[in-house]
Amino acid sequence: xxxxxxxxxxxxxxxxxxxxxxxxxxxxxxxxxxxxxxxxxxxxxxxxxxxxxxxxxxxxxxxxxxxxxxxxxxxxxxxxxxxxxxxxxxxxxxxxxxxxxxxxxxxxxxxxxxxxxxxxxxxxxxxxxxxxxxxxxxxxxxxxxxxxxxxxxxxxxxxxxxxxxxxxxxxxxxxxxxxxxxxxxxxxxxxxxxxxxxxxxxxxxxxxxxxxxxxxxxxxxxxxxxxxxxxxxxxxxxxxxxxxxxxxxxxxxxxxxxxxxxxxxxxxxxxxxxx
Amino acid sequence: xxxxxxxxxxxxxxxxxxxxxxxxxxxxxxxxxxxxxxxxxxxxxxxxxxxxxxxxxxxxxxxxxxxxxxxxxxxxxxxxxxxxxxxxxxxxxxxxxxxxxxxxxxxxxxxxxxxxxxxxxxxxxxxxxxxxxxxxxxxxxxxxxxxxxxxxxxxxxxxxxxxxxxxxxxxxxxxxxxxxxxxxxxxxxxxxxxxxxxxxxxxxxxxxxxxxxxxxxxxxxxxxxxxxxxxxxxxxxxxxxxxxxxxxxxxxxxxxxxxxxxxxxxxxxxxxxxx
Numbered sequence: 324x325x326x327x328x329x330x331x332x333x334x335x336x337x338x339x340x341x342x343x344x345x346x347x348x349x350x351x352x353x354x355x356x357x358x359x360x361x362x363x364x365x366x367x368x369x370x371x372x373x374x375x376x377x378x379x380x381x382x383x384x385x386x387x388x389x390x391x392x393x394x395x396x397x398x399x400x401x402x403x404x405x406x407x408x409x410x411x412x413x414x415x416x417x418x419x420x421x422x423x424x425x426x427x428x429x430x431x432x433x434x435x436x437x438x439x440x441x442x443x444x445x446x447x448x449x450x451x452x453x454x455x456x457x458x459x460x461x462x463x464x465x466x467x468x469x470x471x472x473x474x475x476x477x478x479x480x481x482x483x484x485x486x487x488x489x490x491x492x493x494x495x496x497x498x499x500x501x502x503x504x505x506x507x508x509x510x511x512x513x514x515x516x517x518x519x520x521x522x523x524x525x526x527x528x529x530x531x532x533x534x535x536x537x538x539x540x541x542x543x544x545x546x547x548x549x550x551x552x553x554x555x556x557x558x559x560x561x562x563x564x565x566x567x568x569x570x571x572x573x574x575x576x577x578x579x580x581x582x583x584x585x586x587x588x589x590x591x592x593x594x595x596x597x598x
Numbered sequence: 599x600x601x602x603x604x605x606x607x608x609x610x611x612x613x614x615x616x617x618x619x620x621x622x623x624x625x626x627x628x629x630x631x632x633x634x635x636x637x638x639x640x641x642x643x644x645x646x647x648x649x650x651x652x653x654x655x656x657x658x659x660x661x662x663x664x665x666x667x668x669x670x671x672x673x674x675x676x677x678x679x680x681x682x683x684x685x686x687x688x689x690x691x692x693x694x695x696x697x698x699x700x701x702x703x704x705x706x707x708x709x710x711x712x713x714x715x716x717x718x719x720x721x722x723x724x725x726x727x728x729x730x731x732x733x734x735x736x737x738x739x740x741x742x743x744x745x746x747x748x749x750x751x752x753x754x755x756x757x758x759x760x761x762x763x764x765x766x767x768x769x770x771x772x773x774x775x776x777x778x779x780x781x782x783x784x785x786x787x788x789x790x791x792x793x794x795x796x797x798x799x800x801x802x803x804x805x806x807x808x809x810x811x812x813x814x815x816x817x818x819x820x821x822x823x824x825x826x827x828x829x830x831x832x833x834x835x836x837x838x839x840x841x842x843x844x845x846x847x848x849x850x851x852x853x854x855x856x857x858x859x860x861x862x863x864x865x866x867x868x869x870x871x872x873x
Contacts, residue, residue, distance in 0.1 A: 367653050368643050373756075378642050378844045478753040481648075489767055496764075569653045 331553045334359040334564070335544065336395025336419075338386045341369035342481070343514035344401030347424070348563065349582045350541035351399075355548075359561040361393045367568035367594055370477055371404040372446025372513070379448065382594075383409035387417055389566070389592055396553050397422060399544055403513045403536060404446050407454035422547055427539035428510050429458035435532045436508040439466040442501035442531070445512030447472040455512055469504045473497045473513075480515045485522065494519075494526040502527070510534045518582075566590040606828045609634040609839070610819065611670025611694075613661045616644035617756070618789035619676030622699070623838065624857045625816035626674075630823075634836040636668040642844035642869055645752055646679040647721025647788070654723065657869075658684035662692055664841070664867055671828050672697060674819055678788045678811060679721050682729035697822055702814035703785050704733035710807045711783040714741040717776035717806070720787030722747040730787055744779045748772045748788075755790045760797065769794075769801040777802070785809045793857075841865040 335351065337344055341364050348362055363386050365371075371379050383405045387398050398413065398421045400406045406423030413421045432441050432455075443455040450472040459466050475493050484490045501509065509531050511517060517537050524533055548554045555561060565586050579586070610626065610633050612619055623637055638661050640646075646654050658680045662673050673688065673696045675681045681698030688696045707716050707730075718730040725747040734741050750768050759765045776784065784806050786792060792812050799808055823829045830836060840861050854861070 367649065369648075373644075374642065375845045474757055475750075475753055478750055482749055489764060489771075492764055492767075570650045 336390030346537035347401035442506035611665030621812035622676035717781035
């Protein structure tokens with residue numbers, strides 16, 4: 324197998340702390356069916372959203388190494404928390420390109436807004452990092468960004484409560500301060516959130532455009548592969564391999580039911596969280 | 599410092615995946631003010647409740663080793679998931695006594711029930727382990743045990759939504775099948791749940807006795823120390839030291855506001871999760 328040839332059959336390495344990154348995988352499968360994907364979900368240490376920068380960096384570098392052991396030609400950080408906290412460190416350490424979800428989401432939000440009033444929802448760690456504000460202000464310094472940490476959404480999604488009055492009430496409470504600021508665009512700043520897209524659209528109302536970080540990340544990967552001459556030969560159909568750091572039933576259920584992804588055997592990988 | 603003398607000034611080692619074990623610490627402080635406590639919260643890998651037996655065993659043995667490095671005279675597993683999955687393995691490995699929360703909770707439930715219809719709520723992993731059913735049936739083979747996994751309660755508690763209509767609705771939904779079985783006793787099978795005691799009591803109704811695993815675990819530790827001649831000299835006031843495996847703001851807020859615990863500097867400990 325050739326590495327880093329002008330056409331590369333090597334897999335795209337994708338990781339997330341858990342199942343959320345599968346929304347990015349689904350978007351990549353739609354857009355780039357010839358690409359193979361090797362996905363690692365760090366389910367032994369999920370969630371990352373409440374953890375410190377140092378811990379998230381350490382976990383992300385470790386999982387990046389596991390993806391490189393699978394000969395990944397590019398690493399996609401399909402997790403907003405890890406994108407916000409760990410992409411700079413990963414880019415220092417690894418020679419392959421590292422693509423996070425923040426920059427594509429920020430670009431899409433700036434393209435979508437007409438009033439320059441943008442809302443961002445995400446985990447506690449993503450929102451506290453200010454990564455979206457920073458990325459949006461680099462593109463549109465005059466934009467106003469209103470952010471809300473939504474720590475209950477991931478547990479609700481992992482319970483499969485996509486259409487549920489409890490989820491609707493939680494969303495109404497989280498979105499109220501953003502809607503009061505008359506945002507016209509809302510960034511779903513967590514890769515879990517596309518699974519809740521319908522309920523979020525209902526809570527946000529027809530006047531708000533939703534920006535899906537999964538879909539925009541897949542578009543950025545497509546453009547990165549083209550620029551770096553790393554696209555897979557078009558004649559083949561890519562494989563999807565999945566490894567988890569802990570066995571979880573919920574993972575496959577969500578992958579198959581909500582995202583319609585076909586996954587074969589799931590492998591287990593040990594993680595060694597050294598200082 | 600003497601180890602394993604007839605009176606031991608060494609600390610009681612207590613651990614949990616996060617903040618829930620502080621309810622056991624609060625109960626121990628009330629009951630045994632002369633005892634020093636060294637607490638470790640594995641906040642880098644919280645929560646344990648959705649993880650596999652093997653992973654929970656591995657994490658628990660590792661944290662147990664850190665407590666022994668602090669000269670703990672006994673290890674209290676102040677986490678129902680770790681008690682359900684890892685106490686047997688820890689008891690094989692460590693020479694000091696290992697006290698979990700399941701057995702004391704099961705004993706208290708059997709003492710409390712008059713109809714022998716007992717409900718148990720806990721994390722997905724605790725309920726799937728069947729540990730409470732097993733412990734209750736050893737004491738009362740004729741008892742009927744009705745269990746419900748309540749995975750949203752820990753996130754709601756960690757958000758501080760102790761008195762909130764959303765929490766009330768989630769509780770009503772989780773408890774409905776248990777109340778339909780006419781339970782007269784409900785085991786709070788997760789050390790987080792005493793923080794939600796008032797809301798749970800409201801949802802369960804006046805006819806149901808709540809069994810608090812934190813308080814019953816503290817009573818079991820008192821009895822264990824007496825049996826093993828490990829009680830601290832009574833003249834002193836015990837220290838409370840806390841170490842976390844990741845820095846988290848929420849931890850201290852809950853410890854101080856909801857449990858009225860006085861904690862000095864919080865230390866950080868690195869964890870090395872080797873296979």
